[in-house]
Amino acid sequence: MxxxxxxxxxxxxxxxxxxxxxxxxxxxxxxxxxxxxxxxxxxxxxxxxxxxxxxxxxxxxxxxxxxxxxxxxxxxxxxxxxxxxxxxxxxxxxxxxxxxYEPFKIPSSSMVPTLLVGDLILVNKYTYGIRLPIVNKKIISINEPQRGDVMVFKYPKDTAVDYIKRVVGVPGDKIVYKNKHLTVNGKEVSYKPLPDYLDDENLTYYKQWQEDLTGVDHKILTDERAPNFVPNPDAFPQHELCSYNTEGFACTVPAGQYFMMGDNRDNSLDSRYWGFVPDQNIVGKAFFVWMNLGNLKRIGSFH
Missing domain, CATH: 1.10.287 (Helix Hairpins)
Structure with a gap:
């Protein structure tokens, strides 16, 4: 190390x-x-x-x-x-x-509008089972991650780094992302248009949607200027389970692994690029914003 x-x-x-x-x-x-x-x-x-x-x-x-x-x-x-x-x-x-519980700070905009840069969040460490500290080995199973959960995990390419994304695929799922719309196991995810989202930092508007991910409602952003395809994905482990084309991609999630995506869909480096998240990389489930020094109204739970 x-x-x-x-x-x-x-x-x-x-x-x-x-x-x-x-x-x-x-x-x-x-x-x-x-x-x-x-x-x-x-x-x-x-x-x-x-x-x-x-x-x-x-x-x-x-x-x-x-x-x-x-x-x-x-x-x-x-x-x-x-x-x-x-x-x-x-x-x-x-x-x-x-x-x-473990505190984390959101460092990037990949989970906007759900989580903003500077949000200080709490992560439930026991929801997905009791794990030994340091080695992160699960010793007691409790619950498994579900689609729609916002999860913190060790970045597969560098486990010293913690990432936070939303679970969109659990083991055995077939995930299709075509023209910026998800299909899970052959069922299209529903989208409800919302007013455009203003990015205060870049003074840019993004399309905002209410996504119903198999029963979990949350907001996402898409950028009409960004392409539908995934540019330059890595040759990650078991990448043969994914196929890419000009409209998007399709992946089958292997056993013991999860497919993660950011809510800021066109501004997130996630499983589309670097692959699946193994169960042993899971840190916990994010559930509460306990502070944002720049915006106290952010304090509270989130979906």
């Missing part, structure tokens, strides 16, 4: 920090604190013996320093004190983001 991939794997960094601080906390709780206690007891015993000897010699001694001696010898070194304080916090964060 190169340095960039390592730095990009926050879960691994968090795990390493949790282990390091946990080991330090354990050693201090069960060994180093006892050693400090023993040294303090020995020093106090010596102090008390000296005070007793002075008293027997008729010399009155100042005993106010006894508490300071004990406190100084029992005080944790700074690095141990900070490690012990951080360990429960790091462990809690690691557990929450590994098994319950």
């Amino acid at each position: 190169n340095l960039q991939a390592l730095l990009g794997n926050f879960a691994l960094i968090l795990f390493v920090l949790m282990v390091l601080t946990g080991v330090i906390w354990f050693m201090d709780t069960y060994f180093w604190s006892r050693q400090r206690r023993a040294k303090a007891d020995a020093a106090l015993a010596e102090f008390d013996a000296r005070i007793a000897k002075n008293a027997s010699d008729g010399v009155k001694s100042d005993t106010s320093s006894r508490a300071k001696i004990e406190a100084d010898l029992l005080r944790q070194p700074t690095w141990i004190e900070y490690s012990g304080s951080f360990f429960p916090v790091i462990a809690l964060v690691f557990f929450l983001r590994s098994f319950l």
